[in-house]
Amino acid sequence: MCQVSSFWIKNRDKHIILRSLTALDIEQLEKNNCHCSNWSNIFLMIDCFTTSKGGKCEQVSNASVTKALETQIRNCTFSGMVVLGVVISDSNSQCQDCNNGDELSLPSGIQSNTMISNSIIEPRSKVYNNGIISNTFIGCHGRVFQCGSITYGSSASTKSDLFCDEMVVQVGPEAGGDRSVKVYPESTLVDVCSMLSMGTSRRGQRGCHEVLEHMGKCGMRMNVICGSVDCTQRISNVYVCAGAKVSSSSSIQNAILLPQSSVVNSSVDCAFLQWNASIVNHSNVSNTILMECSEIGPNSVVASTILGPDSYVSCGEVHCSVIGPNTNAHHQSLLISVLWPMGRGNVGYGSNIGSNHTGRIPDQECTVGEGIFWGLGSVIKFPVDLSRCCYSVVAAGVQLPPQSIGMPFSLIMSGNGNNGMNEIVPGWLLHSSPYTILRSEEKFKKRRKAKRHDYYCGWSIIRPGTVDACIDARKMLNKVKMLAQSAGESSKANNTIYTEKDILELGKNYMTARGLQVGIKAYTHVIQRYALSGLLELFCTGISMEKIQQVMMARTQSYNVKEDNMDDSYRIISWPILPWEESSHGENDMMTMHKMKVLSLELPSIIGGELKRSFADTCIACLNKLCELEMDHASQVFKSKKRDDQRGVETIPGYRDAHVAAGEDPVVQLAQNQAQRTVNDCKRFMGSLQESSSKL
Numbered sequence: 001m002c003q004v005s006s007f008w009i010k011n012r013d014k015h016i017i018l019r020s021l022t023a024l025d026i027e028q029l030e031k032n033n034c035h036c037s038n039w040s041n042i043f044l045m046i047d048c049f050t051t052s053k054g055g056k057c058e059q060v061s062n063a064s065v066t067k068a069l070e071t072q073i074r075n076c077t078f079s080g081m082v083v084l085g086v087v088i089s090d091s092n093s094q095c096q097d098c099n100n101g102d103e104l105s106l107p108s109g110i111q112s113n114t115m116i117s118n119s120i121i122e123p124r125s126k127v128y129n130n131g132i133i134s135n136t137f138i139g140c141h142g143r144v145f146q147c148g149s150i151t152y153g154s155s156a157s158t159k160s161d162l163f164c165d166e167m168v169v170q171v172g173p174e175a176g177g178d179r180s181v182k183v184y185p186e187s188t189l190v191d192v193c194s195m196l197s198m199g200t201s202r203r204g205q206r207g208c209h210e211v212l213e214h215m216g217k218c219g220m221r222m223n224v225i226c227g228s229v230d231c232t233q234r235i236s237n238v239y240v241c242a243g244a245k246v247s248s249s250s251s252i253q254n255a256i257l258l259p260q261s262s263v264v265n266s267s268v269d270c271a272f273l274q275w276n277a278s279i280v281n282h283s284n285v286s287n288t289i290l291m292e293c294s295e296i297g298p299n300s301v302v303a304s305t306i307l308g309p310d311s312y313v314s315c316g317e318v319h320c321s322v323i324g325p326n327t328n329a330h331h332q333s334l335l336i337s338v339l340w341p342m343g344r345g346n347v348g349y350g351s352n353i354g355s356n357h358t359g360r361i362p363d364q365e366c367t368v369g370e371g372i373f374w375g376l377g378s379v380i381k382f383p384v385d386l387s388r389c390c391y392s393v394v395a396a397g398v399q400l401p402p403q404s405i406g407m408p409f410s411l412i413m414s415g416n417g418n419n420g421m422n423e424i425v426p427g428w429l430l431h432s433s434p435y436t437i438l439r440s441e442e443k444f445k446k447r448r449k450a451k452r453h454d455y456y457c458g459w460s461i462i463r464p465g466t467v468d469a470c471i472d473a474r475k476m477l478n479k480v481k482m483l484a485q486s487a488g489e490s491s492k493a494n495n496t497i498y499t500e501k502d503i504l505e506l507g508k509n510y511m512t513a514r515g516l517q518v519g520i521k522a523y524t525h526v527i528q529r530y531a532l533s534g535l536l537e538l539f540c541t542g543i544s545m546e547k548i549q550q551v552m553m554a555r556t557q558s559y560n561v562k563e564d565n566m567d568d569s570y571r572i573i574s575w576p577i578l579p580w581e582e583s584s585h586g587e588n589d590m591m592t593m594h595k596m597k598v599l600s601l602e603l604p605s606i607i608g609g610e611l612k613r614s615f616a617d618t619c620i621a622c623l624n625k626l627c628e629l630e631m632d633h634a635s636q637v638f639k640s641k642k643r644d645d646q647r648g649v650e651t652i653p654g655y656r657d658a659h660v661a662a663g664e665d666p667v668v669q670l671a672q673n674q675a676q677r678t679v680n681d682c683k684r685f686m687g688s689l690q691e692s693s694s695k696l
Contacts, residue, residue, distance in 0.1 A: 016123070017046040018083070024062050028069045036078040045085045047123035047140075064088050072109040078116050085110075085123035085140070106143070119222075139226035141242040148233040152222050163220055163237040165256060167270060169287055170304050171196075171320050172337055174362040179339075181306065181322075183289045185256045185272045189308050189324060190456055190580060193341050196322070199578035227257065244273075261290075266297065274309075275452065291325075292450035308343050309450030309457060316347070319354075324370070325457045326444050333374075337362075337382065342370035342579065344444065348396070350377040369408075369576070371440065371461070388505070388576055390466055391429055391437065398422055404573075406505030408469045409437075409522065415510060418497065424509040426473060427522030434633060435640040437461055439667045455586075459579035464594040467530050469576065471598070474523035476503050477516055524605075525629060531602050532626035534595025535619065536678065539685045549615050551596050552603075616689045623682040623689075634675035638668050 021029075026039050036042055046065065068086040078084075087108055110116070110127045117134040121127055124140040135152035138144060152163070165185050172179030181195050193199055220239075227244035229235060234251040244257035247264045254270045257263065261273035266283040273279070277290035281298030288302050291309040296302050301317045308325040316333040324343020329335065333347045336354025347353070351374040353366060364382030371391035374380075378398045385404035386392065394400060395413035400422065405412070411428035415421045429436055441461050448457060480502050496513040500506045511519075538548045584590040599606075599622070607613065607621045641662040648655040662668055 015048050017044075017048060019044055019046070022062065022065075024066055025069060028066050029073060032070065032074040034073060034076050034078065041081045042078055043081075043083045045083050045120075045123055046088060047085065048088045072107075073111065074109075075112040076110060076116055077114060080118035080134075082116055082118065083120040085121050085125060087123045106145070135221065136223040136225060139224070139242070141226045142240075143228040143230065144225060145228075145230035147229060147231070147235060150223055150225075150229070150235040152237055163239075163254060165239075165272075167272060167287065167289065169289065169306055171306065171322050172339065172365045174320050174337055177363070183272065183306065185258060185274065185289075186452075187272075187289060187291075188453055188456065189291070189306075189322075189341060192306055192322060193578055196339075196341075198339075198341055198575045199581045227259075264297075276449070292452050294450075308341075309453040310448055311343060320365075325450070325453065326447060337365035338368055339365060340368040340372075342390075344370050344440070345372040345374070347374045348376040348378065351375070351380075352378070353380045354382065364402075367575075370466075370579070385573075388469060390469065390576075391440075391461065393429065401508050403507035403509075404505075405507035405509070406469075407473050407519070408466060409526075410519075412509060418510050421499070422509045423515070424506055424511050425515040426477065426511065426519030427470070427526075428518065430526050431518050431522035431636075433640045434671075435637045435667055438637055438671055442667065442670065456580035459582075459585060462526065462530055463579065463582065464584050464591065465577050465579060465582050467527055467594075467598060470523040470527055471601075473505065474520055474527070476505060477519050477523070481516060481520065525632070527598060528602050528606060528625065529629040529633065531595050531599035532606070532622055532629065533678075534592050534599060535622055536626060536681060536685070537592050537595070539619075540681065545615070548619075551593070552599060620686050620689050623686050627679045627682050630675040630678045634668075634671040637671040638662055641665050641668055 021039055021042055021044060025044065029036075029039075044065070046068075065086070065088065068088055072086050073084055085108075106126050106128065108124045108126055110121055110125075112128060113130045113133060115132045115134070116127075117132075119133055119136045119138070121138045122140045122142070125138045125142040125144075127133070127138060127142075127144045129146045130144055130150065131147065132149040132151060133144070133147075134150070136150050144150065167183050169181045169183055170176060170179065171181060179196060181192055183192065223235065223237065224239045226242040227240040227246075229238075229240060229246040230248070232246055232249045232252060234253070235246070236253040237255070238246075238252060239256045240246060241257055241259045241261075243259040245262040245264070246252055246257070247262070249263055249265060250267045252263055252268045255263070255268050255273070256271075257273045258275050258277075260276045262278045262280070263273070264278070264280045266279045266281065266285065268279060268285050270287045271279070271285050272289040274290060274292040274294075276293045277295065279285050279290070279296045283297035283300040283302070285296055285300075286303045288296075288305045288307065290296065290307045291311075293309055294307045294311045296307065296313045299315045300313050302313055303318075304320045305318050306322045307313065307318075308323055308327065310325050311323050311327040312330060313323075314330045316329050316331065316335070318329070318335045319337070321335050321338040322341050323335070323338070324341045327340065327343035327345050327347075329347035331347070331349035333349065333351040334354055335347065338353055345368070353374060366380060366382055366384045367387040369387045369390040369392070372386055372389065373393045375394050375396035375398060377396055378394050378400065380394075380400045381402055383402050384400060388406040388408070389410060390408045392405075392408065392410040392412065395411060398412055398414055400412070405424070407424060407426040409427050409429040411425040411432075413423050413425075415423045445458075448454060450457065480498060484496070496516075498506065498511040498513075498516065500508065503511070535548075535552065538551065579585060584594055603618075603622075606625050607618055613621070645656075645659065645662050648659060
């Protein structure tokens with residue numbers, strides 16, 4: 001580099017000169033209180049934008065360079081090989097797009113820096129009032145202000161002298177094991193789950209993983225700052241993209257910040273922050289990847305964690321965990337060794353998910369299904385498996401012992417003296433709080449801001465995977481009901497208690513006779529409502545009656561529901577199919593076909609066993625049933641909100657005036673509008689079917 005006298009580089013509409021210092025340059029720098037033991041190692045990168053004419057750059061006069069040095073580079077000491085950027089211009093108007101907000105008032109320049117060594121500082125950057133800057137590239141978008149030290153060096157945490165775009169995150173047991181995940185700055189949950197052998201790991205996903213493996217590992221031995229870094233005491237081994245920000249932090253090391261990400265008033269060691277991710281306000285983060293639009297802070301401690309898109313951790317601790325999309329832990333809570341890839345849940349204040357109750361080595365973990373709600377002060381003792389217990393609620397104060405539960409949409413609450421066991425109500429959310437499900441569906445749509453992950457995060461709650469889980473659960477409940485009836489017992493007897501001896505998927509909980517009835521009814525309603533909506537969708541497409549009949553009556557041997565003769569006395573330990581692996585994901589036609597397969601199984605129950613009806617009469621009966629289920633669903637959504645209103649009015653003074661009534665609630669109105677549209681469509685098609693039937 002010291003052999004180069006000067007040359008020209010054309011970069012888009014800019015013109016850059018890189019040359020060594022002249023005697024006049026050195027004289028001016030020394031007048032500006034700049035020092036260097038060997039000026040021959042110092043070079044100027046001159047942006048001569050305003051001197052260009054006709055696509056060619058004019059000769060830059062010594063006077064113009066001297067004037068630029070006089071105002072832009074002052075009070076600095078240089079060591080080693082350094083490239084200093086200056087702008088030959090009377091205005092910075094051409095690069096205002098490089099500035100950020102209130103930084104417009106700070107002019108381009110390199111001033112009041114204690115030591116700059118072995119670094120490249122491009123023209124139009126802003127480097128002010130720093131201590132040590134070494135082995136650093138600062139781009140024209142870069143702003144470095146009032147920082148202590150910016151250095152590059154090997155780190156004990158990375159175990160390498162090469163800073164690169166690859167990080168190994170150890171999830172699962174704190175004591176270590178074989179759940180290490182190799183992540184890159186642009187990794188997705190699809191990649192993470194494939195590496196952890198969750199779901200079915202389809203060939204396309206493995207191919208994506210192979211591409212990522214081929215792309216890494218990109219290493220470098222210097223910092224790159226193209227964004228804003230200010231008021232931070234210690235910076236080492238960082239890549240800060242344009243638009244990213246580090247501010248008022250104690251330390252940030254071994255970190256990559258993609259555009260619009262930020263670290264504010266925190267400490268970071270080994271972290272990748274994707275687009276619009278942030279770590280804020282007295283948080284301590286290590287060995288963690290934050291996917292797009294996720295946030296940690298304030299006052300959080302997160303280590304060895306993969307935080308999915310649109311997820312938030314506030315005021316709590318997370319260790320050795322995989323947290324899926326749209327997951328919220330907004331309060332003081334603890335998550336240790338939690339594998340929660342499908343996310344979409346909430347962690348209440350005081351929840352302790354990861355009690356090391358054994359007193360031995362911390363080698364246990366917890367697998368969590370989609371949409372789990374952890375209530376206030378719940379205590380979860382490992383190992384626990386709720387991966388097949390989607391959209392269930394662990395009520396406030398529940399202490400959950402080691403177990404596996406496989407009843408979706410359930411409520412788990414403290415029991416009433418049955419040997420200290422908790423009570424489980426299968427399908428409770430479907431039966432008693434459908435408002436929650438519909439609100440969640442709308443909430444996920446509105447809060448899903450991570451556009452680069454949208455292709456796999458936009459699944460519906462009621463979809464083939466969850467419906468199949470409900471079919472499996474109902475089959476187990478019906479089996480127990482039939483056994484009780486064959487033994488001459490009434491399934492409605494108030495004193496009947498069921499445990500895992502009767503149904504393995506109840507876990508270490510008990511279920512009452514009422515819970516049995518609630519579960520069967522709730523699962524049946526959601527299964528049939530889902531299946532019948534597929535028939536209406538076929539009518540809406542306008543295809544012929546003959547084609548609808550062929551599709552409706554077709555049965556498939558590959559339908560993934562437990563056969564009646566299967567032994568339910570043992571549990572298959574495996575992850576459920578992941579939403580983005582379902583064949584219907586993003587494929588509406590496949591979804592409709594699945595609905596029709598379910599309808600073929602439900603048809604005898606829906607039409608009361610009258611299988612000799614004409615096809616038109618069968619369709620009319622099905623559409624009538626769909627109207628009934630839709631209106632009942634809208635009514636239950638209203639009632640679940642109305643119960644809360646009634647409780648509030650009876651408890652809180654002025655409640656009615658301060659809260660939206662159930663009838664005016666947007667979620668309730670959505671349910672009513674959807675039901676009315678469905679009923680109108682059904683009546684329209686039933687009229688046509690009755691006309692065709694009368695002609696026959």
